[in-house]
Amino acid sequence: MYSFRNDYSEGAHPKVLQALTETNFEQTRGYGLDPRCKKAADLIRSLCAAPEADVHFLVGGTQANLVTIEALLKPYEAIIAAHTGHINVHETGAIEGTGRKVVAVPSPDGKLTPALVESVPELHGDEHQVKPAMVYVSNTTEVGTVYSRAELAALRQCCDKHGLLLFLDGARLGSAMACGDVTFPDLAALTDVFYIGGTKNGALFGEALVFPRPREDFRWYMKRRGAMLAKGRLLGVQFQALLEDGAFLDAARHANALALRLRDGVAALGYPLPVQSPSNQQFPVFPNEVAARLRDMGYEFETDHAVDAGHTCIRLVTSWATPEKAVEDFLRDLAACK
């Protein structure tokens, strides 16, 4: 039986593990000041066509989010996020932990639009209110939807108009890029900062944070929040392995393909998937007893929410590691639940 609970249920992509093994006895300086991190950062600058970019490697997403927001915003400035945004609901108030307010905007599909951003009253406030200074988006979003290049460009224009920074949380960027039209150079051109998520796409851990334009003192912010890994080269080694010959997008394509197979199989069995997700998270709605039977069979997945007294929306997540057979087994067993 298989766990569709998350895309970080296994260890590392074989290429990553191999690279860690091969470099194990190299001696390097700590804290990211090593040749491996330099090489991975150069690679990212090249992929992004952003030769001036400042690249930092952090261990996880909550860490990346809180350190970035703390570094870029003054204490009284605020972040605009979709109500479902990871920083708003799934990080135990980590952003507020840095003293900043998250201004949450209800969004029907987990995405922000210029109109939603401009609906925030604080944009026109005074010193008795927080001052919005950043827009936070995730790609893919927390509900699996994906921003197109045009949508990001519209947000960029809106941000410029209102003096806002644009921060793209790329914890699942691989999945978004594998099914959308946004490229690394687009991200560098359209955002003020974004990250390339390793944890959910084949790394043991790691997020590569990219400031397309140079900045100076980010390492102080990282260290102060305990976000600078002693053996920093582990992050460089992993990103190099994932990015240097395309394993990153290949892994995401694999995950997406299996997710769409799940989606189509579930739909063919007559179960609705109200959210239109092209990515590696799918949200089917099952009668409660079907969800329970699947669990009894040993399948693991998260409950997203109760739809009504008799139905549950669950989340199925695929990854670089998901075997095709696990998907086929699941669909066969689901068919048997009828």
Add this chain to the structure above:
Amino acid sequence: MYSFRNDYSEGAHPKVLQALTETNFEQTRGYGLDPRCKKAADLIRSLCAAPEADVHFLVGGTQANLVTIEALLKPYEAIIAAHTGHINVHETGAIEGTGRKVVAVPSPDGKLTPALVESVPELHGDEHQVKPAMVYVSNTTEVGTVYSRAELAALRQCCDKHGLLLFLDGARLGSAMACGDVTFPDLAALTDVFYIGGTKNGALFGEALVFPRPREDFRWYMKRRGAMLAKGRLLGVQFQALLEDGAFLDAARHANALALRLRDGVAALGYPLPVQSPSNQQFPVFPNEVAARLRDMGYEFETDHAVDAGHTCIRLVTSWATPEKAVEDFLRDLAACK
């Protein structure tokens, strides 16, 4: 011409000013450890029928809110507030400034109910989410509405059920008590902490914070946030003057009476007041040109929001200091705008 902008546009109620003058050359210890503060605190304990209550005097409302929430909540705990709550929209993120998240709930009339509190998903969360630990209400609310004793009792019951503290911001408590059925002993019985607002009801400044049950270390929290007044006795002197023979409620009754006169006069002229406020804040809707003419005449007031392209909801606030003549003049001049 008169300013209806706020209830803190003038100095102090004459009894307060007199008391400050009479005690000016008394020598006392600083920081609230003086006989005047002790006397005022004793008076409050007596009025509240709460002989064990811990009473502290702070200079202003934002300060009282942030120090109280910091003292009562762990860093990962959150406060539930109405979307219009003062801590959510008018304190520049002061609560987030202590590291805590405000979970805002849309409310039609600025009040919270058990159903609204129970609509917060984080009540059933885990360590990836903030943990709601306190309900924050204001009485009167930011839109002038008032909690009844029954409504507070229902919130208390809801809080007990879910392990939540109940904090009542009484910046305009005088106005609420002067038109509602809630008494000081009710407040002590139904809340975990509340304050008696002086600033908006006759004091130069000051909020008397009441913990009905004893607690130990609040003074450390106050000092650390710069919220302990050196000449603390100024706060004791003022609250004694306001509370010892009823000036506090008399002042609020005066303000409320003039506000209702404004309400009735405005309504009689055919202008709507959509919010049903029995207290010292009234929110009439005027055609834009009427609002502009009133301002041209010299009246001052805040704009609450634009209702549509042609209409504006304004806020009129009365206080202990508002002369009856100012209200009659306003209504006469408003009639002339037709």
Add this chain to the structure above:
Amino acid sequence: MYSFRNDYSEGAHPKVLQALTETNFEQTRGYGLDPRCKKAADLIRSLCAAPEADVHFLVGGTQANLVTIEALLKPYEAIIAAHTGHINVHETGAIEGTGRKVVAVPSPDGKLTPALVESVPELHGDEHQVKPAMVYVSNTTEVGTVYSRAELAALRQCCDKHGLLLFLDGARLGSAMACGDVTFPDLAALTDVFYIGGTKNGALFGEALVFPRPREDFRWYMKRRGAMLAKGRLLGVQFQALLEDGAFLDAARHANALALRLRDGVAALGYPLPVQSPSNQQFPVFPNEVAARLRDMGYEFETDHAVDAGHTCIRLVTSWATPEKAVEDFLRDLAACK
């Protein structure tokens, strides 16, 4: 009997009280945006010969210290202070409460010098250490000593050399100016920010914070920490009363003169005063039984520290309000202790 415990044991200087009384029924906008604050700020700009200065009025010293440091420093930057500095020992960690480290340097007389500043190892650190970005001094210091213009100029030069801001806490600035050679224009020329202390020199409360060069967003920082008084004009009124015709320095001269009378009288009786203080705080050393007898007689004062098993260093503070007779009585009674 008299309390020499502090310089904030009484209410307000008569000129201040009179001004508050006379302006009591003026209506003004709140939060410092009123004509009285504007007038006081203009007066301060004029006194400082700093027409571009940004002036803000805060209620107390801890508040002024914490808001200023939070506004001027990045989170990883640190403040260098004398070990005895108020922010290091008497504010319950208020500066750390904003997330910043105070780097304390032992100082023999409560003052910092360029050599002491340059002894801080973190001046030559990296991202694993805090980055000193500000020097904090008090004038008078916590032990009554006073900076000369030449000493401040030397610190200014040192700060420029190392890229440090210079912040002067003027809680007792009146006393320092009344016995030293530093003028308001000197302060504006030599510091990046300083404040004129009202609380300890005749105001009910209040510190006038002066940024000699313009800055933009300080009001957001104030509001977020609850440091913006609703009836802000009270601060303007008080500083106008103190500064417009010299009451501020006159009051300080009175306090200093009585302190020197105490010093000389104590010394004439053979008791040592190890700290050379020319200002309104004196630190005599008495045999324990003498200190105890003075307390028995009803005199109040703080114990500074135990010198040895038989001797105590106490602190005697005079103010604008101290009557000459209180000093003479004290010296007479002290003589009787022999």
Add this chain to the structure above:
Amino acid sequence: MYSFRNDYSEGAHPKVLQALTETNFEQTRGYGLDPRCKKAADLIRSLCAAPEADVHFLVGGTQANLVTIEALLKPYEAIIAAHTGHINVHETGAIEGTGRKVVAVPSPDGKLTPALVESVPELHGDEHQVKPAMVYVSNTTEVGTVYSRAELAALRQCCDKHGLLLFLDGARLGSAMACGDVTFPDLAALTDVFYIGGTKNGALFGEALVFPRPREDFRWYMKRRGAMLAKGRLLGVQFQALLEDGAFLDAARHANALALRLRDGVAALGYPLPVQSPSNQQFPVFPNEVAARLRDMGYEFETDHAVDAGHTCIRLVTSWATPEKAVEDFLRDLAACK
């Protein structure tokens, strides 16, 4: 040539790498709620003879320090540390970043004693001062010295007397245990919280934090600071590999032995080592030109401090990975510097 710069210059101990490889395709829940973490925690409870202990796995030391201190102390409480303590000088103000003050005490050998703890004046303070609530020690210390069981027992007694918690930073606990008399059960019996450092003793990363007595809500604190690893099982796998059959202490013994060989060889060549370190960090003093020649030869190490114009104290660190040959080569090349 070899780098003696640190004990985290290589990847992982072979046993650790093997365990990570073997478990790579296991599917587990995230965030430390997996069977591997459970097993490692059980093993630690057993080694500590502390069946009730609460065990958490964090990625690094700064993270472990800041989350632990934030969880255990109220905002106004302070930590007492040696002046050389890691939290005082090498974490970019991470503890202050949580709002707490570190009260630093000069220590001749990097260790705290009851007398040093009791020299802190704030132990006898009031609400105008921070309130010391915790003693922080490192074992080994930042200068390589080691606490004996008797010394820790004396600190425990001192802490109990003053109501202080005792926190032991065990970033280099392996080295300390391999050359001292403190056992895991001693640590559980004598401290309120300690950690077993993996990063500096063979893990890719990881610190195992042990609360000998049960506590409830630590995971909220971890998550809020971004200190909960998504693939948490990586931590469990590593600690199991290190602890289950003694690799942890074996690795430390190896490091210590080579450090003592360095110490003895350096001393035999006539160079002083003023700090008496029995552990894996050694601090020889060399003429500047000797230090420079060693660097020219390709040896890497940190400069600790300049002793005088002509001499430098450097730091040599050995680890589980240091080959005996590297030490012999170094000593031979050092001899050639004469």
